[in-house]
Amino acid sequence: LIPGAVSDAAKKYQQDPKIQNLIQEYSGKIFGSASQEVSQKYPLVAMLPHLDLDFRIDYGKGVRSKDTVSSTAIYIRAFSPAARREAISWIRQQGYDPSDYEIVFSNFTNPFSSGASQ
């Protein structure tokens, strides 16, 4: 539903963090209205988006999820390790176990993603 970038100019445009955020939000809205199954399987989504002083939690399509029917991920935008821990705590406080969700941290670059030997 959201067109993929083809030209170099469009790719550059989509890499802009502001545009990425808009795409992410819009994907979540489309995705959310499309699937009742998602809210049954991943009930946390009913409480999203959630905005806090130090973090924001949304949901959208899974990135690495093996759930082929209702692939869903929780997107956390937080700018510090402490804020990311707070976001996880917030999920627990709502009565949900983060273990049951794929959680993607938007502002976090995993140092191990590119450091593995084959």
Add this chain to the structure above:
Amino acid sequence: VKHWLIVAGVLVVALGGLQWFRSYEDSLGSVNISLDPAARAEIVQQLGEDPGSPKTVKSFQASYHGKLKMGNYAVVPHAGSDYDNSSTGLIVGANPTTLSIRLDYSDAKLKSFVSGESEAINQAFNAKYPAVSIGYSLQKITLYGRGDWAGALVVPGAANQDSLRAIFQKVNSQWKIVTDPPVISIGTPVYPNIPRDIIVKVNILN
């Protein structure tokens, strides 16, 4: 007339008995449970709201194949102090129920293995991430299952960086990281082949 009355009476009783037997048979569900060969277990009936005095319905060793009245039960293993003897829920319904129970080692037994496995787990980690692992160390290494699963915190040496979590599995005597890369929070949708209870425990290592 008297004879006919007796015959009719016998028929009524027989039909009543047959009806009772059929309804009794209909209330039973087929159950197959397999357990470790050396372990004993009891099947206890969950008595609704009152968990005070569960009633033992069957006792068995290694396996049980039979019929039980439909309802909620628990299988309580008695495998000795080396094993986690937590009970497993059993719901008997109209369809056959199959339950395969693999008893985990007790926490005490698993803890006794940690020092002997830590070096191999660290080696597996360092071999997988030779460039990055220098700045990180594995902490709170904890074993699960039968000592064939391990979880750890991946802690940065530098301040203001995220601690990550990793799960390892021992296959053919070799440890291998199975959550590649380590992440802040491990999710069951990404790793459906790792037992959920292990993921839950590793996500609360602190």
